[in-house]
Amino acid sequence: MQNVVTVKEPQSSVNLALGYALFAAAVVGSYAGVLFTPTGIERIFTNHYDFWACLGLALAGWIVRSVGGHKGVIVTMTVLASFIILTLHQPMLLRYLTFAALLFSMGLYGMVQSRNAVRVLLSIELMLNAVNINLIAFSRYVDPVALKGQLFVIFVLTVAAAEAAVGLAVVLAIYRSRQTVDMDKFTLLKW
Amino acid sequence: MGQDLLPPLLSAPGVETWAFYILTTLSICLAIAVLADRVVIRSGFILIGVFGTISGIFLLLSAQFLALAQIMIYAVGITLMVVIALMLTNPRLEREQAVVYxxxxxxxxxxxxxxxxxxxxLWVSVLSFVTLYSALIGENHWPLSDQAVSPDAVKVLGEALVTNYSIPFEFSSVLLLAALMGAVMLAKGESKNRDDDNVAIVDEAKKQENNLALQR
Incomplete structure (x- = not known):
C-alpha cells in the first residue's frame, strides 16, 4: 500500500475535446432562451450590458483571487453584486424569479459538488425552496384571487417532508452497512 | 392584526424593494455559507437561517400562512432531523477532504x-442560472394582475383543499404515511445475523477497494 499518492490530470485529447464541446454547448444553450424570441438577436447585442457587467465583475474577482484575496469573500461579493445588477431595473416579479433561479443553481452546484451525503440532502432542500418561491411569486402577481400557487406549495412542502425523512433513513442505512457517508464510496449500484 | 398591518406597509413606496434586497442579501450569504462550510453540522444550523429569510420573503409576497408553515416544517422539523442524522453518523467524517488535482x-x-x-x-450551475435568467427576461407576456391578495387567503386555501383539490390532499396524506412508515422501516432494520465471518469479509473487501482507489 502506497503512502504518497500523486494524482495526475488525465491528459487524453478525447477528454479535452469533450470538455470543449460541453462548454460550447452550454454557452450556446444559455443564449438560446433569448435568441428564439422575436428581436432576440438585437437584444443580445445591444441590451445586455448587465451580462457584460457581471462578466467583468467575475473577472475582477478572479484577478483579486489570484493576487491572494480570500475566496469566500470574493465569491459572495461577486454573486451578490451580479444579483443586484441583474435585478435592479426589473419589475418585482422578475426579481423574485431571478432570486429563485439563483437559489436553484446554488442548490444544483451543492448537490453535484459535495461529497457528504447529508449535504446533498441540504442542497436538495434549497432547490425545493427555490421552486416554492417561484410558485408563490406567480400566485401573488398573476393569480392573487384563487391562489393556486400557494396550494401547490402546500403539496410541495408535504413531499419535501417525506423526501427528507426517507433520504435521511437511506443515509443512515447506508452508513450502517458501509461506515461512511462519503458519496464517492457509495458504489452499491456500480456494475 | 398583523394581516391588517402588512398590506399598507408593503404598499408604501420603496419598502418592498428595500425589504427584498435586505432579505435576499442575507439569504444568499447564508446559502453560500451552507455550501462552503467544511463542517457539515454547522452548515445544517446555517440552513435554519436560510429558511428563516425565505419565510420572510413569503411574508413579502403576502403568504402569511405559508411563511409560518415554512418555519415550522423546514426550519424546525427538517433541520432537526438533519442534525440528528449527522449526530448518528460518524462525526470523524464530517470534515470533507477535497482531492486536489x-x-x-x-x-x-x-x-x-x-x-x-x-x-x-460550477460552470454547469452558472450557465443554468444564465439560461434561466435569459429565458425570464425574454418572456414578458405574463398576465399580471393589479389586485392585492385577498385578506382571507387562508379561507380560500382551506376551501380549495376540501373541494377542488380534495383528491390530491388525501393522496398527500397517504404519501406522508407511507413515506414515514418506510423511513421507520429503513432506519430501524438491525442486521441480526451479522456474525464475525461477515464482518471479516466486509473489512477485506473494503481494504481491497481502498487499495484500488489509491492506485488509481
Whole structure:
C-alpha cells in the first residue's frame, strides 16, 4: 500500500475535446432562451450590458483571487453584486424569479459538488425552496384571487417532508452497512 | 392584526424593494455559507437561517400562512432531523477532504482549461442560472394582475383543499404515511445475523477497494 499518492490530470485529447464541446454547448444553450424570441438577436447585442457587467465583475474577482484575496469573500461579493445588477431595473416579479433561479443553481452546484451525503440532502432542500418561491411569486402577481400557487406549495412542502425523512433513513442505512457517508464510496449500484 | 398591518406597509413606496434586497442579501450569504462550510453540522444550523429569510420573503409576497408553515416544517422539523442524522453518523467524517488535482507541467492555457474541467459542476450551475435568467427576461407576456391578495387567503386555501383539490390532499396524506412508515422501516432494520465471518469479509473487501482507489 502506497503512502504518497500523486494524482495526475488525465491528459487524453478525447477528454479535452469533450470538455470543449460541453462548454460550447452550454454557452450556446444559455443564449438560446433569448435568441428564439422575436428581436432576440438585437437584444443580445445591444441590451445586455448587465451580462457584460457581471462578466467583468467575475473577472475582477478572479484577478483579486489570484493576487491572494480570500475566496469566500470574493465569491459572495461577486454573486451578490451580479444579483443586484441583474435585478435592479426589473419589475418585482422578475426579481423574485431571478432570486429563485439563483437559489436553484446554488442548490444544483451543492448537490453535484459535495461529497457528504447529508449535504446533498441540504442542497436538495434549497432547490425545493427555490421552486416554492417561484410558485408563490406567480400566485401573488398573476393569480392573487384563487391562489393556486400557494396550494401547490402546500403539496410541495408535504413531499419535501417525506423526501427528507426517507433520504435521511437511506443515509443512515447506508452508513450502517458501509461506515461512511462519503458519496464517492457509495458504489452499491456500480456494475 | 398583523394581516391588517402588512398590506399598507408593503404598499408604501420603496419598502418592498428595500425589504427584498435586505432579505435576499442575507439569504444568499447564508446559502453560500451552507455550501462552503467544511463542517457539515454547522452548515445544517446555517440552513435554519436560510429558511428563516425565505419565510420572510413569503411574508413579502403576502403568504402569511405559508411563511409560518415554512418555519415550522423546514426550519424546525427538517433541520432537526438533519442534525440528528449527522449526530448518528460518524462525526470523524464530517470534515470533507477535497482531492486536489493539480499538474504543474501543463502549459498555461491548458491549465485554464484543466481548471474549467475540474470545476465543471460550477460552470454547469452558472450557465443554468444564465439560461434561466435569459429565458425570464425574454418572456414578458405574463398576465399580471393589479389586485392585492385577498385578506382571507387562508379561507380560500382551506376551501380549495376540501373541494377542488380534495383528491390530491388525501393522496398527500397517504404519501406522508407511507413515506414515514418506510423511513421507520429503513432506519430501524438491525442486521441480526451479522456474525464475525461477515464482518471479516466486509473489512477485506473494503481494504481491497481502498487499495484500488489509491492506485488509481
Amino acid at each position: 493539480y499538474d504543474e507541467s501543463l502549459p498555461p492555457l491548458a491549465k485554464i482549461f484543466a481548471s474549467c474541467k475540474r470545476n465543471l459542476s
